[in-house]
Structure formats: C-alpha cells, structure tokens
Amino acid sequence: MTDASNLLRGRCLFLPDMSPSSTRVFVAALASAGIEASGVPPSDGRTLELSGGHISGDECFPLRVVLGDFLKVIEAHGEDRVAFFLPTTCGPCRFGQYSHFLRKVLGELGYGRVPVLSPSSANGYGGIGLGDTSLLRTIWRAIVASDLLQRMLLHIRPYEQKPGESDAVYSLCLEDLCRELSRSGIGDGTRLQRLAASLARSRDRLRAVPVFKKNLPVIGIVGEIFCRLNEFSNQDMIRRMESHGAECWLSGISEWLAYASMEHRKNLRIAGKRFSPAMGVARLKNWFQRRDERILQELFRGDLEDEADLEDVMEKSRPYLPHQGVIGEMVLNVGKAVYLWEKGVSGIIDISPFSCMNGVVCQAVYPRVGDEHDGIPIRVFFFDQSRKDLDQDIAVFMELVGAYRARNKRS
Numbered sequence: 204m205t206d207a208s209n210l211l212r213g214r215c216l217f218l219p220d221m222s223p224s225s226t227r228v229f230v231a232a233l234a235s236a237g238i239e240a241s242g243v244p245p246s247d248g249r250t251l252e253l254s255g256g257h258i259s260g261d262e263c264f265p266l267r268v269v270l271g272d273f274l275k276v277i278e279a280h281g282e283d284r285v286a287f288f289l290p291t292t293c294g295p296c297r298f299g300q301y302s303h304f305l306r307k308v309l310g311e312l313g314y315g316r317v318p319v320l321s322p323s324s325a326n327g328y329g330g331i332g333l334g335d336t337s338l339l340r341t342i343w344r345a346i347v348a349s350d351l352l353q354r355m356l357l358h359i360r361p362y363e364q365k366p367g368e369s370d371a372v373y374s375l376c377l378e379d380l381c382r383e384l385s386r387s388g389i390g391d392g393t394r395l396q397r398l399a400a401s402l403a404r405s406r407d408r409l410r411a412v413p414v415f416k417k418n419l420p421v422i423g424i425v426g427e428i429f430c431r432l433n434e435f436s437n438q439d440m441i442r443r444m445e446s447h448g449a450e451c452w453l454s455g456i457s458e459w460l461a462y463a464s465m466e467h468r469k470n471l472r473i474a475g476k477r478f479s480p481a482m483g484v485a486r487l488k489n490w491f492q493r494r495d496e497r498i499l500q501e502l503f504r505g506d507l508e509d510e511a512d513l514e515d516v517m518e519k520s521r522p523y524l525p526h527q528g529v530i531g532e533m534v535l536n537v538g539k540a541v542y543l544w545e546k547g548v549s550g551i552i553d554i555s556p557f558s559c560m561n562g563v564v565c566q567a568v569y570p571r572v573g574d575e576h577d578g579i580p581i582r583v584f585f586f587d588q589s590r591k592d593l594d595q596d597i598a599v600f601m602e603l604v605g606a607y608r609a610r611n612k613r614s
C-alpha cells in the first residue's frame with residue numbers, strides 16, 4: 204500500500220473539473236487501482252460565492268473556481284470523507300502557489316486534516332500515479348484517449364445534421380472508455396489492447412454520425428490549460444465558436460503532461476544528471492508514454508492530424524520565446540500557434556484567465572507571430588466572471604478570419 208493510499212483510506216478523492224471528459228477518465232483510471240474518486244460538481248454561482256471571501260483579487264481566476272468547487276464539496280460531504288487532488292509546479296507563474304493557498308484556506312477554516320495530494324511538474328508529474336507505476340501508465344493512456352475522443356467530437360459536431368447527435372454519441376463513447384479504464388486485475392498489455400478496441404468502436408460510432416458537407420474555417424485554440432478546457436471558466440467558448448460557424452482544434456491535456464516530462468529531462472541534464480538513475484527512469488517513462496500514445500493515435504489516422512511533435516513546437520517558438528530561457532505554457536502556445544498556421548488553420552484563439560502571466564506575455568508576442576505568418580488573425584480572449592459581449596467579440600474575430608481566408612488559398 205502506498206503513502207497516498209494510506210492518506211486516502213475512507214476518503215473520496217475529489218478532482219478539479221479541468222474538463223468533464225478528462226475528469227471522468229481520470230476517476231475511472233483511479234478506480235482500476237481501487238481508489239475511490241470523483242469529479243467536483245459543476246461550477247456555478249455558489250462556487251464563486253464560497254471562494255470570494257478568501258480571495259484578495261491578485262489570484263488567478265482558475266484558483267478561484269477550484270477553491271470554490273472544493274469548498275462546495277466540503278459543504279456537501281463534510282471534511283472527514285473527502286480529500287483533494289491539486290497538481291502543482293515549480294514555475295514560472297502563480298500555479299505553483301495554488302496548493303499552498305488551498306491548504307492555507309482549509310487550515311483557516313478548520314479543515315486542516317483534509318489531505319491535499321499535489322503531484323509536481325518537477326518530476327514530470329511522476330507522482331500522478333500516487334506511487335503506482337501501472338496506475339501512472341493507465342492515467343496517461345486515459346488522458347491521451349480522452350484528448351483523442353474530444354478532438355474527434357469537435358471535428359464532427361459543427362457539421363452534424365441532427366443537433367445534439369454527436370454529443371449523445373460522444374457520451375456513449377466516454378462510457379465505453381471509462382468501463383475499460385476502470386477494470387482491475389488485468390496487466391498493462393491487456394489493458395492497452397482493450398483501450399484500443401474501445402477507441403476503435405468509438406471512432407466508428409462518431410464517424411457514423413450523419414454530417415453536412417460544409418467548408419467551415421478551422422480555428423486553433425491554445426491558451427491556459429484550465430481556462431481553455433473548463434467550460435464554466437471560458438463561458439463555453441468552443442460551442443460559441445461553433446455557433447459562429449467554426450470548427451475548433453483544441454489543445455488537450457496530454458500536451459502539457461508531455462511538456463512537463465520534457466522539461467524534467469532538460470532540468471536533469473542541466474543539473475549534470477544526464478547519466479543518473481533519475482534520468483533513466485525519466486527516459487523510460489517517456490519511452491512508454493510515447494509508444495502508448497502512438498498506438499492510440501494511429502487509430503485516428505485519416506480522421507485527425509497527429510499530435511504536434513513537442514521538439515518541433517519548441518523550435519517554432521524559438522524566434523519569439525526561446526525554450527532554453529523561457530518555460531511554461533507561453534512557450535507551448537506560441538510554438539503551437541506557428542504549428543497551427545502551418546497546418547492551414549484560418550485563425551488562432553488563445554483562451555486565458557484575466558491577468559494570466561502566460562496570456563499577457565503571449566499577447567505581446569502574437570502580433571509579430573501573425574505578421575510573420577501571412578497576417579493570420581491571432582487573438583487572446585481573457586476571462587474572469589465579468590466577461591461580457593463575448594459573442595460580439597467572436598463575431599469581429601470571425602470577420603477577420605473571413606478576410607484572411609479570402610486572401611489566403613492555403614487556409
């Protein structure tokens with residue numbers, strides 16, 4: 204039994220609602236190791252009300268949502284049956300302070316005994332498996348599979364003939380996937396085969412959704428990971444974009460986990476540990492993750508573009524934010540914007556929380572990126588709870604996209 208399992212004895216581990224699908228698959232993966240877990244209930248007005256009293260105004264919006272959702276869980280279940288999962292990082296922005304802040308607020312409220320599990324990006328989120336390497340691998344596969352299904356959904360939904368059909372089919376696909384992920388007592392090889400079979404069934408179900416033939420502009424979506432994926436925080440931006448006649452290519456979660464692993468290996472090299480046991484473990488983990496990802500991705504060949512190669516994304520970012528000196532989502536987002544332009548998208552949107560450090564840096568860099576890439580429209584949409592006139596702003600952006608498409612044959 205691992206330390207984490209001991210901490211969790213008799214408690215349900217609640218996960219922040221990064222996106223409904225990723226949370227569900229994560230919960231299913233934890234069930235395979237006998238860990239009781241759940242996503243937090245959907246964020247709402249009460250979420251902001253509960254966190255509002257502890258916020259000074261300097262914090263990032265995602266922290267306010269996560270804190271409020273966790274306090275809502277205690278309100279509903281009490282403090283003795285719950286534990287919280289909140290990953291952390293050691294830079295470059297305020298994310299590294301979230302888990303400390305959560306513990307401080309819980310302590311002030313008298314809930315200091317509630318365990319908070321915080322795997323860190325410092326070792327490439329190796330702690331996400333709570334000390335169980337097989338679980339770590341299942342979680343990685345779950346995230347890759349859920350990213351693939353979500354991308355497939357977004358590829359079909361804007362063209363569906365019957366409104367709501369692709370969402371209904373997608374829901375079946377997620378159930379299928381979660382059923383497979385939650386199986387216990389099977390080896391890693393068998394689990395991968397079963398996951399691949401589930402994904403192939405789901406791919407075929409989604410392919411069978413009747414669609415109209417339309418020539419919609421494709422918009423690449425980058426930005427801060429929580430805000431771009433959490434529909435409450437971004438006011439359902441993807442559906443809004445679709446209602447304005449766009450198909451969206453949304454960056455998922457696996458990209459960030461892979462980036463954290465890459466940074467971990469880079470930091471080991473810088474620390475002179477190129478040939479250390481830690482590097483051996485990091486390389487092995489990366490090798491297995493890449494292999495599993497390729498096997499699952501291969502099932503969608505012909506439907507979806509391959510995930511961007513991270514080394515390539517870093518290279519594309521280099522003229523603007525060299526990854527040797529700058530770290531974090533800003534590097535990923537700028538490199539990804541160039542990658543998306545190469546893939547022929549007609550516009551790029553960066554979804555970030557209001558005052559996000561990554562978003563602010565990107566906003567300063569994007570005009571040059573756009574100028575040097577055919578003038579492709581790139582726009583940062585900042586969010587907090589007071590965001591108004593979103594549809595009006597999207598309409599203006601889509602006008603720019605229309606003009607770009609008219610003058611650019613490759614888009």
Ligand code: SF4
Nearest residue numbers: 263296297298559560
């Ligand atoms: S990425 Fe932005 S929103 Fe997220 S913690 Fe960092 S500064 Fe805050």
